[in-house]
Amino acid sequence: xxxxxxxxxxxxxxxxxxxxxxxxxxxxxxxxxxxxxxxxxxxxxxxxxxxxxxxxxxxxxxxxxxxxxxxxxxxxxxxxxxxxxxxxxxxxxxxxxxxxxxxxxxxxxxxxxxxxxxxxxxxxxxxxxxxxxxxxxxxxxxxxxxxxxxxxxxxxxxxxxxxxxxxxxxxxxxxxxxxxxxxxxxxxxxxxxxxxxxxxxxxxxxxxxxxxxxxxxxxxxxxxxxxxxxxxxxxxxxxxxxxxxxxxxxxxxxxxxxxxxxxxxxxxxxxxxxxxxxxxxxxxxxxxxxxxxxxxxxxxxxxxxxxxxxxxxxxxxxxxxxxxxxxxxxxxxxxxxxxxxxxxxxxxxxxxxxxxxxxxxxxxxxxxxxxxxxxxxxxxxxxxxxxxxxxxxxxxxxxxxxxxxxxxxxxxxxxxxxxxxxxxxxxxxxxxxxxxxxxxxxxxxxxxxxxxxxxxxxxxxxxxxxxxxxxxxxxxxxxxxxx
Amino acid sequence: xxxxxxxxxxxxxxxxxxxxxxxxxxxxxxxxxxxxxxxxxxxxxxxxxxxxxxxxxxxxxxxxxxxxxxxxxxxxxxxxxxxxxxxxxxxxxxx
Numbered sequence: 196x197x198x199x200x201x202x203x204x205x206x207x208x209x210x211x212x213x214x215x216x217x218x219x220x221x222x223x224x225x226x227x228x229x230x231x232x233x234x235x236x237x238x239x240x241x242x243x244x245x246x247x248x249x250x251x252x253x254x255x256x257x258x259x260x261x262x263x264x265x266x267x268x269x270x271x272x273x274x275x276x277x278x279x280x281x282x283x284x285x286x287x288x289x290x291x292x293x294x295x296x297x298x299x300x301x302x303x304x305x306x307x308x309x310x311x312x313x314x315x316x317x318x319x320x321x322x323x324x325x326x327x328x329x330x331x332x333x334x335x336x337x338x339x340x341x342x343x344x345x346x347x348x349x350x351x352x353x354x355x356x357x358x359x360x361x362x363x364x365x366x367x368x369x370x371x372x373x374x375x376x377x378x379x380x381x382x383x384x385x386x387x388x389x390x391x392x393x394x395x396x397x398x399x400x401x402x403x404x405x406x407x408x409x410x411x412x413x414x415x416x417x418x419x420x421x422x423x424x425x426x427x428x429x430x431x432x433x434x435x436x437x438x439x440x441x442x443x444x445x446x447x448x449x450x451x452x453x454x455x456x457x458x459x460x461x462x463x464x465x466x467x468x469x470x471x472x473x474x475x476x477x478x479x480x481x482x483x484x485x486x487x488x489x490x491x492x493x494x495x496x497x498x499x500x501x502x503x504x505x506x507x508x509x510x511x512x513x514x515x516x517x518x519x520x521x522x523x524x525x526x527x528x529x530x531x532x533x534x535x536x537x538x539x540x541x542x543x544x545x546x547x548x549x550x551x552x553x554x555x556x557x558x559x560x561x562x563x564x565x566x567x568x569x570x571x572x573x574x575x576x577x578x579x580x581x582x583x584x585x586x587x588x589x590x591x592x593x594x595x596x597x598x599x600x601x602x603x604x605x606x607x608x609x610x611x612x613x614x615x616x617x618x619x620x621x622x623x624x625x626x627x628x629x630x631x632x633x634x635x636x637x638x639x640x641x642x643x644x645x646x647x648x649x650x651x652x653x654x655x656x657x658x659x660x661x662x663x664x665x666x667x668x669x670x671x672x673x674x675x676x677x678x
Numbered sequence: 679x680x681x682x683x684x685x686x687x688x689x690x691x692x693x694x695x696x697x698x699x700x701x702x703x704x705x706x707x708x709x710x711x712x713x714x715x716x717x718x719x720x721x722x723x724x725x726x727x728x729x730x731x732x733x734x735x736x737x738x739x740x741x742x743x744x745x746x747x748x749x750x751x752x753x754x755x756x757x758x759x760x761x762x763x764x765x766x767x768x769x770x771x772x773x
Contacts, residue, residue, distance in 0.1 A: 213744060214746070232751070233747035247741060279771055328771075331767055335769070471733075473738055
């Protein structure tokens with residue numbers, strides 16, 4: 196039997212406003228507990244919420260970037276449930292009339308193909324506080340700093356068919372919200388979180404299978420693993436004659452398994468109703484058009500421009516434009532060095548490896564765009580070989596200054612002096628009698644390959660600094676003269 | 679229209695309200711009265727009337743995105759029965 200996995204995602208994105216969605220308390224991350232929870236956030240009697248206009252502007256920006264309809268008249272509703280991190284006993288959210296309607300985006304997969312994923316809608320809502328379960332004499336500690344932080348919840352249609360597609364979709368959402376600057380997108384701080392609705396069905400079947408919802412996935416890697424393991428659980432269950440139950444499940448990364456959250460099942464009746472404390476929010480066409488006019492260049496447009504203006508391959512352009520900071524960095528290196536292709540290779544190669552190794556973002560890169568451009572310029576004008584360039588790059592990463600300073604200080608300048616290279620070649624030939632004989636007696640077709648040994652020895656003798664093109668030429672002439 | 683005892687118990691649980699055995703009948707009949715009123719409202723012909731999200735025919739005013747609330751944690755913490763390390767303490771909740 197061939198199974199098909201069907202995935203829909205609900206993505207929660209914290210908006211980068213200064214203050215909360217309904218109060219003037221700060222949303223800054225990392226403050227002491229409860230120092231940013233005001234009377235409104237705490238649901239003190241007699242308080243009234245007043246919505247933050249910036250949260251609406253951000254939501255509209257997002258909707259426009261998703262090619263979605265904008266709710267010109269949106270309404271807040273109360274979603275009623277009890278949990279200690281929700282002081283009001285309800286979450287103020289949107290249901291019937293959300294700020295962002297149906298839309299669609301294109302996602303790019305590893306194999307180079309693309310796919311359209313439809314957006315069901317996106318709505319504005321408030322985040323809840325945090326429960327801390329460390330030992331407080333058998334009690335839980337509640338920090339309400341996060342309560343009231345503005346979120347957009349982005350609900351996709353069940354259009355994804357693999358964990359890889361789900362990750363590609365999420366990366367696209369991440370890319371869009373960070374390009375727009377409406378969220379820092381920092382998953383480790385919970386700025387972007389995801390619930391995955393996963394079901395399976397036999398390939399070719401129309402009807403959707405019963406779904407399970409995996410809650411609170413907060414890294415790309417966990418999302419991929421959780422979806423894979425949950426899909427397999429459902430397939431095994433059905434093949435063993437069982438039935439999937441509609442329920443909420445939690446992914447346990449340590450055990451790489453999902454497990455049922457039974458406690459959530461009891462109160463699955465949220466009794467939504469329009470919030471009497473808030474009036475409908477009405478946005479004019481002029482306002483929406485003004486927001487549209489202020490949108491920055493988005494990843495797809497930037498990708499197309501990089502292909503066209505810089506001659507990058509579709510793959511390179513996609514890689515380099517996934518994050519706005521990377522795209523900006525690349526553009527600066529490309530402009531300063533005049534070598535876009537080399538710039539892309541270095542940004543996606545050595546630089547990405549360095550940042551990965553040091554767990555740094557490109558904004559905190561130890562090698563600045565100007566320094567990298569300087570290095571590329573020295574490769575271009577043959578001052579150093581690509582191989583030596585990696586050594587210079589490491590030195591720049593260690594804070595040894597720009598490329599010219601490092602090359603000078605370490606004496607890494609490429610040797611392009613004919614006399615010096617001839618001497619190196621002569622020395623190696625003289626010391627390699629056996630290899631020279633082999634070369635002479637070999638089939639002419641095999642000889643080019645046999646040159647590798649000599650080139651290696653010469654490079655070693657020059658500490659990697661001899662110009663490789665010149666070595667090749669001089670070596671070939673000298674060896675051929677011995678035939 | 680009467681509300682059966684099971685529905686009353688479910689509503690009570692959702693609202694986290696304790697209702698004793700003896701009062702279930704009374705609550706049931708009072709909820710029935712409310713639903714009767716709703717039935718009367720629903721019987722009114724509302725053809726051509728736009729549904730409203732709010733009884734006031736007004737639109738919401740928005741505020742500027744600025745931090746205006748000072749930290750008043752110590753005052754708020756004093757109102758809670760139990761606190762520690764700046765946190766409100768509640769009976770253990772864990773999924």
